[in-house]
Amino acid sequence: MPRTLRGRTAIVGAADTDVGVIKTMGATQLCIEAIIRALADAGITKDEIDGLVTCNSMAEPYLYHAETVAEYLQIFPKYCVSVGAGGGTTFTALHQAASAIESGICNTVVIAMADSLRSGMTREKALAMQSSTGHPQFERPYGLPVPAYYALIAQAHMHEYGTTPEHLAAVAVATRQHAMRNPNAQMRTPITVDDVLSSRMIADPLHLLDCSLVSDGGAAVVLTSRERARDFRRRPVFLLGVGEGHGHEHISAARSLTTSAAVEAGQRAYAMAGVGPKDMDFAQLYDCFTPVVLIELEDLGFCAKGEAGPFVAAGHTAPGGSFPVNTHGGLLSHTHPGNPGSMFALTETVLQLRGDAGERQLDKAGLALVHAQGGIMSSHCSIILGREDAA
Amino acid sequence: MTDILAKPVPVASPETAEYWSGAKRHELLIQHCSSCGHHQFYPRVLCTACSGRMLTWVRASGRGTIRSYTVVRRPVSEAYAPDVPYVVALVALAEGPSMMSRIVAIDPEAVRIGLAVEVTFQDWTDAVSVPVFRAAG
Numbered sequence: 001m002p003r004t005l006r007g008r009t010a011i012v013g014a015a016d017t018d019v020g021v022i023k024t025m026g027a028t029q030l031c032i033e034a035i036i037r038a039l040a041d042a043g044i045t046k047d048e049i050d051g052l053v054t055c056n057s058m059a060e061p062y063l064y065h066a067e068t069v070a071e072y073l074q075i076f077p078k079y080c081v082s083v084g085a086g087g088g089t090t091f092t093a094l095h096q097a098a099s100a101i102e103s104g105i106c107n108t109v110v111i112a113m114a115d116s117l118r119s120g121m122t123r124e125k126a127l128a129m130q131s132s133t134g135h136p137q138f139e140r141p142y143g144l145p146v147p148a149y150y151a152l153i154a155q156a157h158m159h160e161y162g163t164t165p166e167h168l169a170a171v172a173v174a175t176r177q178h179a180m181r182n183p184n185a186q187m188r189t190p191i192t193v194d195d196v197l198s199s200r201m202i203a204d205p206l207h208l209l210d211c212s213l214v215s216d217g218g219a220a221v222v223l224t225s226r227e228r229a230r231d232f233r234r235r236p237v238f239l240l241g242v243g244e245g246h247g248h249e250h251i252s253a254a255r256s257l258t259t260s261a262a263v264e265a266g267q268r269a270y271a272m273a274g275v276g277p278k279d280m281d282f283a284q285l286y287d288c289f290t291p292v293v294l295i296e297l298e299d300l301g302f303c304a305k306g307e308a309g310p311f312v313a314a315g316h317t318a319p320g321g322s323f324p325v326n327t328h329g330g331l332l333s334h335t336h337p338g339n340p341g342s343m344f345a346l347t348e349t350v351l352q353l354r355g356d357a358g359e360r361q362l363d364k365a366g367l368a369l370v371h372a373q374g375g376i377m378s379s380h381c382s383i384i385l386g387r388e389d390a391a
Numbered sequence: 392m393t394d395i396l397a398k399p400v401p402v403a404s405p406e407t408a409e410y411w412s413g414a415k416r417h418e419l420l421i422q423h424c425s426s427c428g429h430h431q432f433y434p435r436v437l438c439t440a441c442s443g444r445m446l447t448w449v450r451a452s453g454r455g456t457i458r459s460y461t462v463v464r465r466p467v468s469e470a471y472a473p474d475v476p477y478v479v480a481l482v483a484l485a486e487g488p489s490m491m492s493r494i495v496a497i498d499p500e501a502v503r504i505g506l507a508v509e510v511t512f513q514d515w516t517d518a519v520s521v522p523v524f525r526a527a528g
Contacts, residue, residue, distance in 0.1 A: 128395045128468050137401040137411075138433050139491045141521055142479050143463065143471040151461035152481055159459070159504045204462040252481055252491040253433070257459055 013042025086374020114218020179329025243268020
């Protein structure tokens with residue numbers, strides 16, 4: 001029988017720091033704070049960690065980031081690594097950590113990520129740093145801010161499938177409706193499609209409210225083997241499937257502007273878990289910009305190509321809809337501290353699957369797909385999490 | 392460390408030096424594989440189609456069509472503020488490869504996917520010229 005990660009590891013602790021504008025903590029401190037809170041949630045001490053994964057910070061970068069965090073805590077892990085795949089980082093890290101546990105390198109891994117893009121850097125510098133994902137010779141000289149790269153994708157999707165600015169705006173509206181039910185979300189005032197369309201144009205067709213936030217914050221999870229998971233106080237949330245897809249780094253070298261390597265990531269995750277898109281109760285989809293959610297809904301098999309715009313506009317992904325997406329409020333309305341952004345999609349999914357999501361708890365939350373991507377629709381990773389150890 | 396807020400003037404690497412010297416002469420150079428006939432951009436040491444290393448530089452026609460575009464209203468940094476609003480686009484060259492560029496000398500509202508464009512060059516410094524595109528004449 002082929003070896004598989006299906007059901008072999010589980011998340012047994014999860015926590016977020018405060019998010020938004022956090023002037024009282026630097027990026028490293030936010031990372032430490034996230035770890036302290038996740039360990040408290042799991043009910044273990046720092047000395048029980050034998051693996052540590054972090055992502056580097058833009059505001060407080062270290063050449064050896066994870067080692068710096070281990071040293072700060074005075075822990076001495078067997079497995080210690082910093083990852084960097086942009087927004088996809090969180091789930092590629094989970095993929096690697098689960099593999100490290102399954103192969104016996106370590107038993108209990110903390111994945112912790114934080115940054116302070118809002119308070120630790122000037123706004124100008126935060127935006128310029130993020131746009132440095134562009135090719136230094138063949139893209140960056142033309143002066144694209146990050147929204148412009150995604151605008152190229154949006155324009156192509158509109159041209160090819162008839163997606164409209166109203167469809168894009170509907171993503172922002174549905175996501176805000178979820179955020180209104182989350183007391184920790186940064187943006188909780190209701191918005192309408194008209195509000196999105198009348199907000200300042202950044203890079204056609206993307207308006208200000210089609211773009212995600214720039215924030216401070218962090219989160220951490222504790223991952224352990226299925227055998228050990230039973231000893232923890234929290235109901236374990238099992239990793240049932242994980243898959244990656246890497247299509248390009250620079251959008252000018254992409255195979256397609258409108259179909260991404262989310263296709264491969266999703267197929268690999270579904271195959272491992274032995275399920276399909278119709279089995280999912282909800283999803284958290286990377287939403288750095290509104291068109292990304294539409295392409296992910298399509299590429300991950302929740303809608304046919306070109307049908308995601310009308311699907312979202314009909315309210316399916318909103319609270320109470322047939323398929324809730326980004327139940328915490330996403331990067332658009334909850335928080336977005338850069339590379340750690342999808343950590344919050346992960347911790348939210350853990351809360352939902354445990355039944356601990358409070359006011360916004362979904363009625364049906366047994367199986368979920370969480371997807372993130374980094375670069376400009378470049379590095380993709382899908383994970384499937386469940387309440388039970390098999391789907 | 393280079394200033395992240397400064398305008399990034401391209402710095403040639405060994406495998407791209409020929410491309411940038413062509414741009415200086417206002418010629419758009421791309422690579423052609425002598426083994427399989429594939430054209431590619433950006434410059435690489437191997438052919439991405441056949442993995443061969445028999446690559447030669449050829450002058451592209453400079454003609455292409457817009458695959459996608461956007462009008463940047465909020466510049467990436469202050470260095471680009473004088474250009475706002477500016478059109479950036481992915482251009483599919485007649486030879487096949489795509490490249491990022493600017494569309495110049497056009498009303499931004501008139502830009503469309505599929506528009507035929509042709510290369511022109513902007514002299515940025517004494518040593519560096521950058522290819523941009525305008526509506527084909």
